[in-house]
Amino acid sequence: MQQTQIATTPSFTELKDLIQLYLQLGKFRLSMMVTFTSLVGYLLSNESDFKLLPVGILLAGTLLVAMGANGLNQWWEQERDGRMLRTRQRPLPSGKLSSVHACTICLLWTIAGLFLLAQLNLLTALLAAFVWFSYLFLYTPLKTRSSLAILAGAITGALPPVMGWTAATGEVGLQAWALGCILYIWQIPHFLALAALYQMDYQRGGYKMLPDDPEYDHATRSIIVVFSAALLVVSLLSPALGLGGIVYFICAMLGGSWLLIQAVQLFRTFSRPRARKLFIATILYLPLIMCALLLDLLFKN
């Protein structure tokens, strides 16, 4: 009797391991960051007071749909992920989760997330469904075909703040678009810096998102500089549309200039440490800007 119980009831360690695998499958940190941007979009609308229930629903719904999308992308790419050093330890290629298990849980996360968002309003749920769809059915298949995939991939980062805004107001707003635009531009240096670090890996996986040049193509480095400069300009112009105040402006100027300096240094001479520094700058830039926007809101209210 006791033996049966040991065999069928998962132990605490097994449960902990399973949760760990789920977090990897849904790219928890990245999904949390995406969810944070939707929260900022919600609060920027200033339409409603901070109400715990709709905010909780927005956060849970966005996180679930984002994790569902990330996990289904890994399900789709499991064979290629198995060929790449960066990704071969993921739950699916490492065999720690079965394909059916992963696919089922990600579909459940997606359905649960969309259901939650629909409780706020249909527009927010539709936007989430569009992001989910474009990530899986536009960006993911394009990755093996063209370097333009990134332009589709960046939609995924641009729309979550807009979703936050629509969750609060039921309609889209100018400031949310401005923030979405900043995020869209930000993703280009974010990804291209990382791609410089994992160039060979991407080739191993059969992805066509990058030039095959081991010295990291001049054109790609120019694109990084152009988008980093555009990020600085657009982020500094955004207060004209009502996005952010003085804290945001200072942070956007300092953070954006820092990112641009890293981009220019990488442009001058390619090296992996320089690419890594640029990637880290992009990772730090995002929470910096989001927190600055929240601080300005706090001072305003």
Ligand code: HEM
């Ligand atoms: C075109 C869009 C994007 C691409 C191609 C991209 C690509 C990636 C990749 C491949 C990594 C993993 C690095 C590694 O395995 O070492 C990564 C890390 C990260 N990305 Fe992005 N990303 C994109 C958009 C976003 C967005 C929209 C956010 C958040 C709003 C984001 C936030 C992060 C964070 C926080 C990390 C580091 C944490 C982690 O590794 O889990 N990214 N990105």
Ligand SMILES: CC(C)=CCC/C(C)=C/CC/C(C)=C/COP(=O)(O)OP(=O)(O)O
């Ligand atoms: C609300 C909602 C649905 C939000 C979407 C959140 C989401 C799916 C963000 C992912 C952003 C992105 C393009 C990551 C890179 O994928 P990749 O396939 O290039 O990464 P990999 O090489 O590590 O697999």
